[in-house]
Amino acid sequence: GQQVMQIPQYQHVQEGEDFTTYCNSSTTLSNIQWYKQRPGGHPVFLIQLVKSGEVKKQKRLTFQFGEAKKNSSLHITATQTTDVGTYFCAATDGQNFVFGPGTRLSVLP
Amino acid sequence: NAGVTQTPKFQVLKTGQSMTLQCAQDMNHNSMYWYRQDPGMGLRLIYYSASEGTTDKGEVPNGYNVSRLNKREFSLRLESAAPSQTSVYFCASSERKNYGYTFGSGTRLTVV
Numbered sequence: 001g002q003q004v005m006q007i008p009q010y011q012h013v014q015e016g017e018d019f020t021t022y023c024n025s026s027t028t029l030s031n032i033q034w035y036k037q038r039p040g041g042h043p044v045f046l047i048q049l050v051k052s053g054e055v056k057k058q059k060r061l062t063f064q065f066g067e068a069k070k071n072s073s074l075h076i077t078a079t080q081t082t083d084v085g086t087y088f089c090a091a092t093d094g095q096n097f098v099f100g101p102g103t104r105l106s107v108l109p
Numbered sequence: 110n111a112g113v114t115q116t117p118k119f120q121v122l123k124t125g126q127s128m129t130l131q132c133a134q135d136m137n138h139n140s141m142y143w144y145r146q147d148p149g150m151g152l153r154l155i156y157y158s159a160s161e162g163t164t165d166k167g168e169v170p171n172g173y174n175v176s177r178l179n180k181r182e183f184s185l186r187l188e189s190a191a192p193s194q195t196s197v198y199f200c201a202s203s204e205r206k207n208y209g210y211t212f213g214s215g216t217r218l219t220v221v
Contacts, residue, residue, distance in 0.1 A: 004151075009149075030207070031207065033209060033210075035210075041214075042199060042212040042213065042214050042215050043152070043199070043201075043210070043212045044212070045209040045210055045211065048208075048209055088151060088152070090152075090210075092207055094207075096154055096157060096167060096206075096207075097154075097207065097210075098154075098168075099144075099151040099152040099153070100151055101149060101150060101151040102151055
């Protein structure tokens, strides 16, 4: 079945540093979603990417979908303590979404 | 506030007991889902309902049953709880299948 991998598993950054998490799939994807989950909270939908090579921005967050539609990245510029949490990608090949294991981000003030 | 409501928030069961997790959404979404979240394993789909009147198995359906009671409500039943079902359970809904999900706040279930 479809597998979704994310790297890194953990990332510790100093406040103000940049952060990137990568999502890779074993199959060509129909679309990909990104979620954020704060510690003790529930996943919150951030964005959905559909087109090959698509780039979308939300303030300090930049999301990219690979040209081959097998990978995606989330980049945060100048991290803040409010960015702490686990970032999940969820990918589908047209059936149901499969969630990656997540990247846990901690931000040191 | 509009959203997905799950009950209960916490539950402790003894092995072999049964229980039903309740989920309701008030966003007029067509699709609803049940996920479980275990440390280091992300979220795994148990069952989903693409639209009212339909239910389908996800990645890890064994030991669970679901009921789409109406467009708003989607319940998850554990007939005979096992320690391996200790997890955090999330209900989610989306306007349509493969649209962005809105998650409930979760149920933390411990089976002893």
